[in-house]
Amino acid sequence: MFRRLMIIILSFGCMQSCTHKSNIIRIGVAGPMTGDQSVFGRDERRGAELAVQEWNRSGGVLGKKIEAVVEDDQHDPRQAVAVANRLVSDGVVGVIGHFNSNCSIPASAVYHRAGIPMISHGSTNPQLTEQGFNDVFRVCGRDDQQGKVAADFVCRDLKLSRIAIIQDRTTYGQGLADEFRSHLSSTCRTVYDGSIIQGDKDFRAVLTDVKSKKPDLIYYGGVFPEAGLLVKQARQLGIHAVFMSGDGIMGPEFVNIAGSAADGVYATFGPDIGSVPAARPFIESYRKLYGEPGPYSIYAYVAMNILLDAIKGAQTTVPGKLVSYLHAHTFDTALGAIRFDSKGDVAHSPYVIWQVRDRHFVQR
Amino acid sequence: MRILIQQIINGLTTGSVYALIALGYTMVYGIIELINFAHGDIYMVGAYGGLIALTLLGTMSTALHLSGMGALLVGLMAGMLLAAAYGFTVEKLAYRPLRKASRLSLLITALGVSLFLENFVMIGQGASDKTYVSIGMLNRNFIVGGVSITMSQIVIFIAAFAIMLGLDLFINKTMTGRAMKAASQDPVTVQLVGINTDRIISLTFVIGSALAGAAGVLVGFYYGVINFSIGYLAGMKAFTAAVLGGIGDIGGAMVGGLVLGLLESLGAAYLSSEYKDAFAFIVLILLLLIRPSGLFGSSRS
Numbered sequence: 001m002f003r004r005l006m007i008i009i010l011s012f013g014c015m016q017s018c019t020h021k022s023n024i025i026r027i028g029v030a031g032p033m034t035g036d037q038s039v040f041g042r043d044e045r046r047g048a049e050l051a052v053q054e055w056n057r058s059g060g061v062l063g064k065k066i067e068a069v070v071e072d073d074q075h076d077p078r079q080a081v082a083v084a085n086r087l088v089s090d091g092v093v094g095v096i097g098h099f100n101s102n103c104s105i106p107a108s109a110v111y112h113r114a115g116i117p118m119i120s121h122g123s124t125n126p127q128l129t130e131q132g133f134n135d136v137f138r139v140c141g142r143d144d145q146q147g148k149v150a151a152d153f154v155c156r157d158l159k160l161s162r163i164a165i166i167q168d169r170t171t172y173g174q175g176l177a178d179e180f181r182s183h184l185s186s187t188c189r190t191v192y193d194g195s196i197i198q199g200d201k202d203f204r205a206v207l208t209d210v211k212s213k214k215p216d217l218i219y220y221g222g223v224f225p226e227a228g229l230l231v232k233q234a235r236q237l238g239i240h241a242v243f244m245s246g247d248g249i250m251g252p253e254f255v256n257i258a259g260s261a262a263d264g265v266y267a268t269f270g271p272d273i274g275s276v277p278a279a280r281p282f283i284e285s286y287r288k289l290y291g292e293p294g295p296y297s298i299y300a301y302v303a304m305n306i307l308l309d310a311i312k313g314a315q316t317t318v319p320g321k322l323v324s325y326l327h328a329h330t331f332d333t334a335l336g337a338i339r340f341d342s343k344g345d346v347a348h349s350p351y352v353i354w355q356v357r358d359r360h361f362v363q364r
Numbered sequence: 365m366r367i368l369i370q371q372i373i374n375g376l377t378t379g380s381v382y383a384l385i386a387l388g389y390t391m392v393y394g395i396i397e398l399i400n401f402a403h404g405d406i407y408m409v410g411a412y413g414g415l416i417a418l419t420l421l422g423t424m425s426t427a428l429h430l431s432g433m434g435a436l437l438v439g440l441m442a443g444m445l446l447a448a449a450y451g452f453t454v455e456k457l458a459y460r461p462l463r464k465a466s467r468l469s470l471l472i473t474a475l476g477v478s479l480f481l482e483n484f485v486m487i488g489q490g491a492s493d494k495t496y497v498s499i500g501m502l503n504r505n506f507i508v509g510g511v512s513i514t515m516s517q518i519v520i521f522i523a524a525f526a527i528m529l530g531l532d533l534f535i536n537k538t539m540t541g542r543a544m545k546a547a548s549q550d551p552v553t554v555q556l557v558g559i560n561t562d563r564i565i566s567l568t569f570v571i572g573s574a575l576a577g578a579a580g581v582l583v584g585f586y587y588g589v590i591n592f593s594i595g596y597l598a599g600m601k602a603f604t605a606a607v608l609g610g611i612g613d614i615g616g617a618m619v620g621g622l623v624l625g626l627l628e629s630l631g632a633a634y635l636s637s638e639y640k641d642a643f644a645f646i647v648l649i650l651l652l653l654i655r656p657s658g659l660f661g662s663s664r665s
Contacts, residue, residue, distance in 0.1 A: 034491035036591055042492075169638065195638055199597070201587045204374040205632035205640070212367050225493055229587060236505050237370070238512045256495045257589050259503075 024065045025317060027052070027307060028087035029300070030080070030097035030107065031122075033072035036199070036225040039253050039294060040099050044121060045070050046290045047300030048096050051308065054285070061311050068096075068304075073107070075100040084110035092116065093317040094307045096300055100223075101125030102171035108136045115319040117326060119307055121299035124247060125175045129343040135323045137344040139303045139335070140296075143172070145349035146246055146268045147179025153244075153266070153353050154217055155185040160242065164192035164215035166206065166230065168222035173198075176246045177221030191215050196226060203230050207237050215241045223248035228257025235261040242266065250295035255359050262356045270350040272363040273298050273335070282334040302333040366510045371633045372626065377517045377586070379625020380524035384579035385602030386609070386617040387531065388451075388572025394548040394612040395568050397467065401474040402454060403576060404599015405481035406447050408592065410577025411496075411584045412489060413446030414439035418497040432501025436519065436585070439497070443581035444574040450481070451573025452566060460562075478595070486592040493591045496584040516586045527578055528618055531571070535614065544568060548612070597641075604648050610661020619659060 029048045033041035045068075052068045060066050069092055073080040080103035087095060088110060095111055095118040098104040104123035111118045112133040120128065120138040124146060129136055154160055163184065167177035174195070181190060191213040196203050207230070210218065218234065218241050220227050227249040234243065244266040255262040273279040273293075282301055286293045306326070311317055314325040330339040341347055353364045385407050392400045418439050458477050462470050504515040535541035546554045547564045555561055583598075584590050601624060609620025624644055631643035651659070 034486070035593075036493050038490075038492040197638060197640065200640075201583075201589070201594075202374070202378055205371060205629050206637045208367055208370045208374065209633055209637075211370075225589070229589065232588065236503075236512060236514050238505070238507045238510075253493070257493070259498060259588065 024067045025061060025311065026067045026069050026090060026092045027304070028071060028090070028092040028095035028097070029068045029304075030071045030073055030083050030087065030095060030103075031099040032075040032103075033070065035074045037075050037100070037223060039251065040122065040296060041072065043251075043294030043297040044097060044099055044300040046286070047121070047293070047297040047302075048304040050282075050286060050289060051301050051304035055308050061308050062315065062317070066308065073098055073100075073103045075103060077102045077106050080104075080107045081110060083107070087111075088114040088116060093311070093319070094118070094322065096121060096303045096307065098123065099296070100170070100172060101128060101175065104128050105131075105171060108133055111135065115323075117307065117310075117319060117323050119303040121303040122247070122296045123172070125171050126179075127171070127175070129345050134327070134344070135319065137306075137326060137340050139299050139306065139333075139338060139346060140247070141270065141350045142345060143176045143179045143246070146351050147176055147181075148183040149349070149351040149353070150219065150244060150246065150266075150268045151180050151183035151185070151188070153268075154219070155188045158217070158242065159187075160216035161188055162191045162214060162216045163188050164210050164213060164218045164241065165190060165194075166192075166210070166218060166220050166222075167195050168198045168220075168226055169195045170198055170222070172248060173220075173222035175221070176248075177219065180219050180221065196222075196230070198222070198226060200226065201229055203233050204237060207234050207239060210234070211237055211239050215239075217242040217244060220245040220249075224251065224254040224257065228254045228262070231265060232258045232261040247295070250354070250361060252360075255356060255361075260359075262359065265356045267354045267356075267361065268351045269295060269354050269361075270299075270335075271352050275363075276334075276336065278332075278336055279334045298334055302335050302338070305333055306331045306338065367633065369511050371629045373511065373513055373517065375626040375629025376622060377520050377625070378628065379622035380520050381579050381583055381586075381598075381621075382602050382605045382624050383618045383621025384524050384527065384575050384582075385598060386605040386621045387528070387614060388576045389603055389606040390609070390611055390614060390617040391544075391548075391568050391572045393606070394614075395544070395551065395565055396459070396463070396470075398459065398470050398474065399603065400572075401471070401599065401603075402458075402477035402481060403572070404595035404597075404602065405478050405485075406451050406454070406573045406595070407576035407580045407583075407598055407602075408485065408590070408595035409450050409481060409580070410443040410447035410573075411580030411590045411594065412485060412494075413577060414443035414581035414584055415494060415496055415590065416446075417442030422497065432499045435497070435499050436502070439581045439585070440523070440578055443577040443584075445577070447577025447580065448570045448574040451569040451576075454481075455566060455569040460565075478599075482592055482595065489592065491592065493589045496588050496590060498588065499585065502585050516582075520582050520586060523578065523582060527575060531575070531614070534571075540564075540567065601644070604644060607658055608648055608651060610658030613658070613660045616658055616660035623659075 031041040031044040071083040084107035099122045101123040117135045124143045167173040231243045247269045310325045354361045502516040543559045605620040605624040609616025632640040
């Protein structure tokens with residue numbers, strides 16, 4: 001009796017998931033949806049969902065509706081692995097994300113084991129695409145490119161010589177700081193090399209130490225919540241050195257936290273999308289729905305579009321075929337044409353220098 | 365030398381904040397022997413209270429120009445009031461019904477309250493960082509002989525010491541304060557001399573929470589950002605400070621807070637900034653090995 005009951009229950013379970021599968025195509029969207037970096041998660045979700053809405057309005061893909069399954073990794077690697085496993089068992093056909101490199105790298109192993117393609121919109125640590133996983137892609141740049149652009153700018157254009165490097169000991173922050181240091185030319189000297197803890201709010205102890213080394217420039221490898229406080233407290237301590245960081249500080253939140261101390265701060269990031277003609281329709285529809293796009297909104301939008309284009313082009317959601325389609329084709333996106341190299345990176349280096357002027361990031 | 369003085373100033377600032385929060389821990393422990401793990405979250409609620417009041421004032425009328433000092437006082441008052449209200453309610457709803465239950469149930473309830481408050485604020489106020497109202501006066505910066513001190517640091521010193529002095533006077537000089545002290549020595553016997561223990565316990569929570577709320581607002585002004593999870597680490601630190609000074613001892617909590625702030629700042633400067641948090645706990649463990657009841661704690665029977 002019990003066994004018969006189990007069979008009925010199990011077959012009912014299968015029936016349900018089978019009908020579930022046939023109606024909609026589910027795509028995972030994973031990033032820091034809560035916590036101090038939740039603006040990045042919010043931008044990612046909005047970008048990806050905008051793409052899904054547009055596709056659904058024109059009939060979906062393969063005759064099915066698309067559903068974005070949003071998961072929160074809280075920029076915590078342990079959470080990211082749990083989220084990745086949940087997405088895999090949820091039957092997603094691909095994943096957009098994660099955002100933070102320390103999440104993307106461990107999560108990519110889970111997706112790779114399941115054979116699901118993953119397109120990160122914002123993880124810049126080189127390691128992500130150096131693991132030999134053919135199903136891992138990214139639409140943003142890499143920190144070896146970013147670190148070089150920053151180092152060249154500091155040594156060649158600004159001609160500064162005494163460099164202090166601070167990083168937040170995350171995969172992204174430490175990686176970016178290492179790339180920056182390794183690309184410094186012989187005219188630049190590292191006078192301070194230290195780290196802070198992500199989530200901390202008081203950096204005066206480290207900064208007092210930095211001050212005694214009299215640097216011309218402080219380079220920070222990390223993300224805006226700490227970067228904003230760091231530059232604010234540096235100015236309060238009377239440190240007048242130039243402050244520079246990477247794509248992790250882009251967006252209005254950094255300026256909100258740092259206040260007037262943000263003015264003059266440099267960052268490396270992709271080119272201003274306001275000057276990219278292909279991005280114009282995206283900016284308009286995004287503004288209508290959510291307001292001003294964040295720095296990584298368009299990258300999430302583009303990643304989702306590429307995945308859906310690939311499903312449409314390959315006429316299947318079978319992972320192996322999807323992955324080979326992604327490798328073999330050039331995609332026409334809001335950021336221009338994108339083609340992945342054999343590692344899954346975009347071919348060219350997108351980084352340019354930005355600076356905060358009158359409380360806004362502007363491209364130099 | 366200049367660096368040392370700077371680090372001491374930095375350390376004393378965070379230390380005063382720890383001391384303010386630690387007082388609430390130690391007062392509550394003194395009277396009902398509960399480690400109130402929700403206390404850190406009361407501090408967080410206080411920070412939000414100050415922010416909400418100042419934002420409301422700011423939007424209500426732009427003509428209503430609060431001077432720097434006025435805004436500071438309004439923020440502090442609002443933060444202290446809201447934190448006190450939360451502390452009062454938490455004691456009444458969560459702890460009082462368990463007064464006769466085992467200590468473990470009370471402790472687990474405290475953890476539950478802490479989680480509840482965090483998630484409650486996260487849902488109500490959003491998960492991301494909130495930028496605190498910036499008061500021009502507080503951002504003023506004095507650099508004397510290469511050592512920098514900001515107005516917000518000075519305000520934190522003054523406010524913390526004024527509040528602590530007021531508390532000390534209240535406890536030692538007023539009738540209610542003395543009743544509190546008596547209740548902490550023997551909560552049952554004091555009822556014989558006509559002291560209402562329930563009222564005294566409520567009052568302890570209200571005062572302790574108001575102090576934490578004040579600390580929350582001061583920290584909001586100092587760092588400029590708050591979020592729903594700031595209570596966790598601050599609570600841990602303040603708890604450490606209270607144990608360091610000898611839990612249950614009010615003077616001990618003040619000294620413990622300042623010592624902890626200094627240890628962190630100097631440890632980060634001269635040993636390793638990455639192990640700043642661990643360093644404070646290592647010192648705590650070492651101290652407890654030598655003096656199990658903390659710096660000023662008396663061994664209770």
